[in-house]
């Protein structure tokens with residue numbers, strides 16, 4: 539007889555707590571979970587009230603964050619001994635229903651490689667601090683490329699000329715952003731002082747990192763046009779190690795795959811002692827996004843630019859309580 543791991547309310551909540559530590563654009567946490575006891579199925583939906591109409595009008599970035607949460611959920615479930623089957627966009631007429639995850643499906647193999655990434659879920663944070671010049675070894679680069687491929691996306695470490703071109707595009711994007719009052723307001727709505735009264739969402743000032751004094755690392759300054767009293771200055775790496783994550787097509791299912799690949803790469807990177815941050819400035823302007831493409835493959839749609847390296851961990855940022863994002867039904 540098949541026996542399943544326990545799935546009482548506490549166990550369900552703990553799976554969702556792990557899912558929600560995922561990265562999301564501006565830490566908006568644009569997700570909702572619904573667990574149906576009878577069918578042992580978790581549904582993941584998009585919360586469009588947490589979209590960014592100006593920086594992310596197509597909701598591509600929102601899908602990436604939800605895909606990352608989905609990967610965490612799968613890894614947490616595998617770690618707890620659940621054999622799962624995931625279906626993306628299971629109801630084509632309800633595009634906000636992003637995925638279903640059936641738990642304890644008999645005869646499904648247990649995903650051992652995903653399960654081994656679970657310990658990294660709690661310690662992965664975005665680090666907007668300088669990284670060292672230590673090069674990421676080729677063997678680790680290959681393992682990260684392989685992790686992305688397992689989720690149907692292509693990770694490519696940028697060659698020096700491509701990196702220079704991408705850094706230029708990011709500077710252009712930052713110039714566009716500076717001229718755009720609407721985006722400044724949108725970004726500010728998702729940042730706060732990090733005090734005890736601050737909401738459990740958005741980016742707290744303590745996670746902004748120092749102001750860049752020198753270096754080429756493309757770290758977004760979430761302070762925008764504001765000066766934050768007492769903020770440090772720092773020299774960042776001159777030759778940041780950047781990787782692009784891309785997919786063959788550019789539809790919602792591809793965005794969800796890219797989000798899962800992103801998180802799989804980040805969890806493996808974390809487990810291997812790497813720090814990480816994101817640089818999506820140029821992805822948020824269609825004319826610049828097109829130019830980010832990998833010159834070697836030429837095709838594909840860039841979904842993320844990642845900065846990886848050895849450096850201080852990022853701080854933990856707030857998350858909404860699980861009860862606010864989870865419904866359990868009989």
Ligand SMILES: Cc1cc2nc3c(=O)[nH]c(=O)nc-3n(C[C@H](O)[C@H](O)[C@H](O)COP(=O)(O)O)c2cc1C
Pocket residue numbers: 559560561562563564565599600602603606662663664665666740741757758815816817818819852853854855
């Ligand atoms: C689609 C997407 C785009 C993001 N863009 C940026 C970015 O351009 N710059 C940045 O510093 N962080 C970026 N982030 C990271 C989020 O700000 C971060 O995940 C969130 O604040 C939660 O913090 P944590 O990753 O430390 O848990 C992005 C995350 C996602 C999923």
